Amino acid sequence: MRLSTIAGVASAGRPPLEVEYLVVAGGGGGGSGDDSLGSGGGGGAGGMRTGTFTLSISTNYSVAIGGGGAGAPALANGSNGGTSTFNTISNSGGGRGAGRGGNATVGGSGGGGFRNGGSAAGTSGQGNAGNNSGGGGGKGAAATGRNGGTGAAFYGVYYAGGGAAGRYPSASYSGGNGGGGNSNASGATNKGGGGGGGDGEFGYNSAGRSGGSGVVILRYPVSYTISLGAGVSGSTTTSGAEKITTITSGSGNVSWS
DSSP states (O other), X not given: OOOOOBTTBOOTTOOOOEEXXXXXXXXXXXXOOBTTTBOOOOOOOOOEEEEEEEOOTTOOEEEEOOOOOOOOOTTSOOOOOOOEEETTEEEOOOOOOOOTTOXXXXXXXXXXXXXXXXXOOXXXXXXXXXXXXXOOOOSSSOOBTTBXXXXXXXXXXXXXXXXXXXXXXXXXXXXXXXXXXXTTOOOOTTTTOOOOOOOOOTTOOOOOOOOOOOEEEEEEETTOOEXXXXXXXXXXXXXXXXXXXXXXEEEEEEEEO
16 A cells, blocks of 8 residues: 655655755856956855755656856856756856956855956855955855855765956966866866856966856655656665765756655
């Protein structure tokens, strides 16, 4: 006999369908550098949140993975990252890094400024602010100087690190632990890292780099089976008494049986 799971009541012989989630939005793109003025600001990390839902079987729950924001073309600003969602959780993409003549934008974490101006704040509960000197904010901490802010760990793996400012005049800077792009480097795929700012040295007005795409990770009792709807891509592994589903792209619905 099979019984439904509703509001934390277990099916026959099974624990409640408690689903622990990680939701990370796409990182913001870095701003471009200018050889006569300075380096581009790093993109902010995508918004990151964790928690637990008690869900029901045979019920659709929405999910979407935000893409990384595009890096800025020469002498321009980057683009914000895309929103990632699961059920009632919706996280903002990382804010763009500033390029010449522009400002960074607010996001899950805020983008870094261009030449000591125009950094942006993060969203409460999702991330932290960028820095006026160019570092993009991360989930774990605000940016410091031209380095990206550190991300935060989920089961020992870091996500949502901020992007670094580009090189100017010659030093290279580090993205935040959790996929943040170093100077003139993109954020890591499926970690929501901010893109690195473009270099502003040696006669180059280099473009900013793209932010990393987001991810949704779901952990739940091994006795349940997840179904990924059309348009949703991911994979499932088993670890002890849990299954772990990592959703890496797309949007649609998931359900359990």
